[in-house]
Amino acid sequence: MKLVIAEKPSVAQSIAAVIGAAVKKDGYMQGNDYLVTWCVGHLVELASADSYNEKYAKWQYEDLPILPSDWKYVTSKGKEKQMKIIGELMKRTEVTELVAATDAGREGELIFRLVYEKLSCKKPVKRLWISSMEESSIDEGFRNLRNGSDYELLYQSALCRAKADWIVGINATRLFSVLYGQTLNVGRVMSPTLAMMVEREENISAFRVKPFYTVQLDLSGFIVSGEKLQDRKEAETLQNACDGQNVTIETVERKEKSEKPPKLYDLTTLQREANRQLGFTAEQTLEYVQSLYEKKLVTYPRTDSRYLTEDMKDSVPAVVETIAGFFSLQNPPVNMAQVIDNSKVSDHHAIIPTRSVKGCDIHSLPFGEQETLMLIVLRLVCAVGESCHYAETVITAKCNGVVFNAKGKTTLDNGWKAAEILYFARKKEQTQEEKDTALPPVDQGEVFSAKATIKEGKTSPPKHFTDDTLLSAMENANNAMEDTERKGIGTPATRAGILEKLIKTGLAERKGEKKTKHFIPTQKGTSLITVLPEAIKSVQLTAEWEEQLKQIEHGTLSPLIFLDGISHMTKDLVSTYEIIKGTDILFSSKTQSIGQCPRCKGSVVENKKGFCCENRDCGFALWKESKFFTAKKKTLTKTIATDLLKKGRASLTGCYSEKTGKTYDAIIILDDTGGQYVNFKMDFPAKKEARNK
Known part of the structure; x- marks a missing residue:
């Protein structure tokens, strides 16, 4: 019996329908000598810093750099049940082989392999590598399963990317947050992207209209x-x-x-076009095209190729004939020669519609998917047309x-x-x-x-970045000409997430009306780039790292050499960086801080529900409705919270005792161990004084 592991439940269902696993169970499907289950995105992830040492729960300069020698992995929160189901299926004696059916790309390979390694599975693995969710494609993929070992280098590349992001993100974020007294999120790709934004805004500000x-x-x-x-x-x-x-x-x-004619779409060019024509963000376009892929209407979206392979030359013309009807075109020309180039296709070919569009009622699709599909349909018709x-x-x-x-x-x-x-x-x-x-x-x-x-x-100043132009800048970080090799930062699959994280962490924002929205760095984002050293914000250096990850995938660079370089750079950063004087003005905050976070040294500010660290990744919070205080019929006030942060203790009078119904006075002591909730202890100085007399 074979155990098939897909990336999502919807994909697992499509696969199960083709291979005959029709019996639904809890967390999997069964039938025709197959078990089909699924991950829910990343089931396993790199462990947090405090899993290596409890002291890392608090952010302290003295603890940096944090460089694990033996990496730890944990099951993602909230996904323990599915992880347990997969583990039990793997252990079944009748299961003799696994089929990795996660998305056929770097991240998909990582998702499967981390689960496989975490569960210490040793059973042989085959790889399903397909570019379409159509039944015929799935069927052909299962008839031509590849050896899982063929993708070992792809896995190593993905793992190195994850570890490099962890090393830079954990150490640099803690370093700059501690030194400058507030949460400053730093990332291997995120920071160079922010640097490009800041540079663009500086050029706009310096521009003088003539x-x-x-x-x-x-x-x-x-x-x-x-x-x-x-x-x-x-x-x-x-x-x-x-x-x-x-x-x-x-x-x-x-x-x-x-x-x-224009070239076919890869993911980045599709995202750029959707932003120009429709005002969609890169993240929205990725969601729409991923949904279209799972609905079997387009081919695999996370591709960086704009060409098709030789074996597709006979099947694509029928698709073109079908979609030409969308534009009332009769007998459109189909020149396949100009869209086929095996040498320019690596893992996946360009994004095109599948044969399933023939029976699709396009108007029944959600608006975003409808418009995205029309762009993909239009591009294929144009790409195979005459000049x-x-x-x-x-x-x-x-x-x-x-x-x-x-x-x-x-x-x-x-x-x-x-x-x-x-x-x-x-x-x-x-x-x-x-x-x-x-x-x-x-x-x-x-x-x-x-x-x-x-x-x-x-004269016109340079234009603010949009999703379109920022994606272009990320894709072509070395400013290569059209016919030379481009070196980018991030990957087609990750760039959209990076843009959204810049907004989520308060380093940038989207501004504008209707379709055209611009990326503008916030005051905090600009200040961060001002104090970051070149090694962290350099677009060129990050692009070189991406090239090295490709070299790992192709077997021309050792993963150890790559990670040693990242670790060496991080050590140098921690040991040589000196705080820049006069940055109090740079990092002034409109929200008044009531004290310093005991965990990460960032700022604690008041909101409706409590007093929380500005760093969302830190998790420190003193909740106003904490049961510790409400049980005593007391309120956690701003004054009490300030004393707890400054002195580690605060006086509390008139506390209600649930046991006796009487009131008493006490000293509340902050007892934070870095867990999900902050703990408190109580001291009774009045009783101590009475005993001493």
């Missing part, structure tokens, strides 16, 4: 423009010199050009010895853009082609009478 002036000549049917001038008086002089004067056409150049052909005309003219220009564009054959035009028509939006203007036919030597005007403009 006016410029362009003299334009209206030649009764088209306009020619002169060069941009910085001086208005110079522009006025030129305007006066040309107004009402003869203008001679010097040259008329007409060139026919073509524009090749767009157009004529570009450039006219130069002279007036009083000064050269003026005009440029026009006329579409000759829409080619692949025909589908795009229909898509935008459906959305009642203009395409760029509809905005382009054609020039009227004119001849060299023709003379016109000019009406001169001045068009005033202003």
